Amino acid sequence: MAEQDDILIQVRGLRNSFGEQVIHDGLDLDVRKGEILGVVGGSGTGKSVLMRTIIGLQTPDQGEITVFGQPTIGREATEAIDVRKRWGVLFQGGALFSTLTVAENVAVPLREFYRDLPQALMDEVASYKVVMAGLPADAGPKYPAELSGGMKKRAGLARALALDPELLFLDEPTAGLDPIGAAAFDQLIASLQKTLGLTVFLITHDLDTLYAICDRVAVLADKKVIAVGTIDELIALDHPWIEEYFKGPRGRAAVAAKDEVADIRPRSADAARHPTEVEAHATGQQAQGNAADAHARGEAGTR
């Protein structure tokens, strides 16, 4: 098992519900320092709700969550400020403010957390992050409506990087991108992770992303994380949903695509330290196989 110091995010006994609909029940998850953790599961299994709960936008019915060793549930925004400063978030679709330019969007977290920062410095940091996210320098004064889908994602990423985070949350970063744009975005994430030593919590349906850049993958089903491991370890679990997801036609295509390109990055040192660990969280995994198979066929996107 990973050492306690290696765990950046720890989730224990999480329960979330909306009215009668229970989304998570007894969900446990550890995210290790320095890894890119892919989070997969059928549509509606609660991946985004999990992310929102971890970052404090959703209050769960029950459970404990620590990030950087500090509890995040039930804390006032002002109390949790030191923790929130240490992460960046790219929401599904980018979630840019349409009335602000790219540079102004990037400056939003700077304004929120460093009110006294001189405007000139804020502009400088924003310009730097725009370029860091792979946008041309002249994208800064543009409005989101003037950007392509791929550029919007990069602008959202630039904003997520504004505070020099140690931890990055990405919700379906490659959704809606063309294959070349998606592969380029994967490369960008991988190289940022490597150069900045980031830990990345990455929700995706994109099998190519999982194969190309994730150290481990967590599978959400049946209101829990049913397993966490490398893709090979997950496949070895012989679980019907996991098998269909990774070994179905789209999974096979993703493997073929991966074999054609050089690996973007070596797996994280942390993952290498724990090469054989697979955490199968549920005992009754087989029970939800059939319903999950249907999800897998509908969800497992590849390029």
Ligand SMILES: Nc1ncnc2c1ncn2[C@@H]1O[C@H](COP(=O)(O)OP(=O)(O)OP(=O)(O)O)[C@@H](O)[C@H]1O
């Ligand atoms: N604010 C909310 N109020 C009521 N129900 C919600 C709310 N947010 C999410 N849900 C429900 O919770 C469930 C999980 O939603 P979530 O967005 O986390 O799924 P997901 O796994 O990210 O799905 P997808 O892969 O389609 O993005 C869905 O059934 C959704 O309708």
